[in-house]
Amino acid sequence: MAFKHWPIVRDVRFAQKGGRYLRGARKRRPDLNWDEFHRIARHFKQDDMGSFPERGYLFQLASDAPADAQVIEVGSWMGASTCFIAGGLKGAKAKIFAVDNFQGLSTCGEDAAWYSRHFQQLGANSTLEIFRKNFADLGFTPRSEPVVSDSLAAAQSLAGKRGTIDFIFIDGDHSYEACKADIAAWAPLVKKGGVIAFHDFGSRADGVTRAIFEATKAGRFEAIVGVAGTIIAFRM
Ligand SMILES: C[S@@+](CC[C@H](N)C(=O)[O-])C[C@H]1O[C@@H](n2cnc3c(N)ncnc32)[C@H](O)[C@@H]1O
Structure with missing residues (x-):
């Protein structure tokens, strides 16, 4: 096992990086529930799909959404980004539709090798049960609706929601x-x-x-909302 994956090394790195990030975040946005963010981050200590600034920005975008927001995520994998979004949402009717084939299938060749290595390590061919467990462990199950589907087929099945969604996060086929x-x-x-x-x-x-x-040049988006790491957000 690589040195950086030793549990003690991982915990120290998590405490240092997380502490630094949270000090800045609490100053920048004192109105947000960063204790909740920290609870979710601790749960996903081993996750390697996003940085603190990226996870924090998703949490912030979700926190800034209206009460009972309807959210869609395209590409949920094991549900880490989904949980950071779910943690920021408020209102008993807030819901996040998590669209994924949960099989790491994409047309992007480079991704295919990466997913195949991960599935070998997992000893499974779907991340759906891991996704469900992460949501259950954090108490977010009532806020999630996994949509097990190819992205474009899901967009068709959810077409009735046209013009009603508060926030969409796209992280599917690259x-x-x-x-x-x-x-x-x-x-x-x-x-x-x-x-x-x-x-x-x-x-x-x-x-x-x-x-x-x-899409930006074609004027598909109204304005840029912000950037954090490799996340970019636009207002429609
Ligand atoms: C980079 S991972 C998502 C990571 C996740 N958003 C996070 O940050 O924790 C991309 C996901 O997109 C899914 N995916 C790729 N192409 C897809 C497609 N055409 N339809 C549905 N899901 C797709 C893969 O199965 C994979 O779980």
């Missing part, structure tokens, strides 16, 4: 074609004034960056 298709399929579901955010903007997943640039 190829250019798929991200472009996701923007076309999902953006119309966001209500006017709602937020659409993407992971991996400016990352080595250059297809995602290109698809977002094109």
